[in-house]
Amino acid sequence: MQEIELLKEKLAKPSRIVITTHDKPDADALGSSLGMANLLKKLGHDITVITPSDYPGFLHWMKGNDEVKIFTDETPQDCQQWVNDADIIFALDFSVLSRINELGEMVRQAPGYKVNVDHHLDPEDFADFRYWSTEAAATCELCYELLVSLGYEELIDKDIAECLYAGIMTDTGGFRHPNTTKNVHEVVAQLIEKGADNSRVSKNIYDKNSLNRLRFIGYALSENLKIIPEYQVAYFAITEEELARFESKTGDTEGLVNYALSIEGVTLAGLFKESEDKVKISLRSIGEFPANEVAARFFNGGGHRNAAGGRVEMSLEETMKLFKSILPEYAQQLEEESKKV
Numbered sequence: 200m201q202e203i204e205l206l207k208e209k210l211a212k213p214s215r216i217v218i219t220t221h222d223k224p225d226a227d228a229l230g231s232s233l234g235m236a237n238l239l240k241k242l243g244h245d246i247t248v249i250t251p252s253d254y255p256g257f258l259h260w261m262k263g264n265d266e267v268k269i270f271t272d273e274t275p276q277d278c279q280q281w282v283n284d285a286d287i288i289f290a291l292d293f294s295v296l297s298r299i300n301e302l303g304e305m306v307r308q309a310p311g312y313k314v315n316v317d318h319h320l321d322p323e324d325f326a327d328f329r330y331w332s333t334e335a336a337a338t339c340e341l342c343y344e345l346l347v348s349l350g351y352e353e354l355i356d357k358d359i360a361e362c363l364y365a366g367i368m369t370d371t372g373g374f375r376h377p378n379t380t381k382n383v384h385e386v387v388a389q390l391i392e393k394g395a396d397n398s399r400v401s402k403n404i405y406d407k408n409s410l411n412r413l414r415f416i417g418y419a420l421s422e423n424l425k426i427i428p429e430y431q432v433a434y435f436a437i438t439e440e441e442l443a444r445f446e447s448k449t450g451d452t453e454g455l456v457n458y459a460l461s462i463e464g465v466t467l468a469g470l471f472k473e474s475e476d477k478v479k480i481s482l483r484s485i486g487e488f489p490a491n492e493v494a495a496r497f498f499n500g501g502g503h504r505n506a507a508g509g510r511v512e513m514s515l516e517e518t519m520k521l522f523k524s525i526l527p528e529y530a531q532q533l534e535e536e537s538k539k540v
């Protein structure tokens with residue numbers, strides 16, 4: 200409570216504020232960043248939103264998108280300057296500084312007051328004020344609560360409400376995952392009350408496919424999707440060449456892994472995507488199966504129990520060998536969860 204008062208005091212005078220979020224921002228990352236940015240602008244602050252990388256086109260409708268600085272499009276010197284000059288830095292939707300790539304060390308060294316709003320496990324101790332709960336479905340849910348606690352509820356308008364709604368909608372898998380609590384419904388009810396057009400947000404995010412993307416999904420479902428029935432595992436392994444063939448853009452593989460998880464009896468699903476000499480991994484699981492543990496132990500990553508990810512510097516072939524080699528150790532848990540539903 201005291202920390203909220205201190206933050207409120209700091210926000211009482213116009214300041215330079217940097218807002219940053221994790222690599223390859225999703226709707227929760229960008230929605231919390233732009234929701235917060237739009238509100239803090241109303242208070243007269245000078246806001247710079249910096250993302251470590253680009254993000255999918257289906258997020259570009261959010262208000263303030265045009266002013267976002269993408270680290271890889273700017274010079275590192277400019278980014279360093281913005282971060283160093285900031286009186287306050289908001290770090291949203293990530294718990295460890297390695298999730299923002301080169302920006303991480305800049306933020307660590309920066310003299311400004313650091314606020315971390317997040318719902319991931321095992322937070323690193325880098326912030327002066329942490330508004331953190333792993334019980335929250337989304338960082339956008341926490342941002343809404345923080346804004347209310349700070350006394351800014353009346354400033355939440357339609358645009359801000361839609362940014363926050365987007366993150367909650369996607370991090371709950373469209374209000375379907377077990378993290379879809381009563382509180383989630385209460386918060387989104389408030390956001391709709393404030394003008395969020397829930398149907399428009401959903402259309403913008405889920406129904407803006409290119410024909411290439413749909414053809415790619417069709418191809419991946421028929422050619423890349425494999426199942427290992429004895430371990431209740433299904434996965435996609437996709438080469439860089441295949442992605443290039445369908446002119447795959449950032450965000451085009453978003454949600455693909457859920458098709459693997461939707462197969463009856465599957466406990467753990469994976470998406471393994473080759474990119475230069477790396478492989479990016481997305482894992483999804485049902486029930487108690489710890490996808491985040493698998494991501495952390497074998498793939499330099501982490502995340503939530505049912506949605507995690509990571510990356511390795513190996514060939515796709517080696518990565519798939521590694522993945523298959525770890526399954527026997529989890530055989531019992533994989534089978535147990537599969538039987539529960």
Ligand code: 5GP
Binds near residue numbers: 298499500502
């Ligand atoms: P996605 O599969 O959608 O990329 O990521 C799902 C979740 O896994 C994210 O919300 C995040 O919590 C976690 N995650 C994804 N990639 C990484 C990574 O490289 N490192 C860590 N620590 N977590 C990740």
Ligand code: MN
Binds near residue numbers: 227228292318336337
């Ligand atoms: Mn999130």
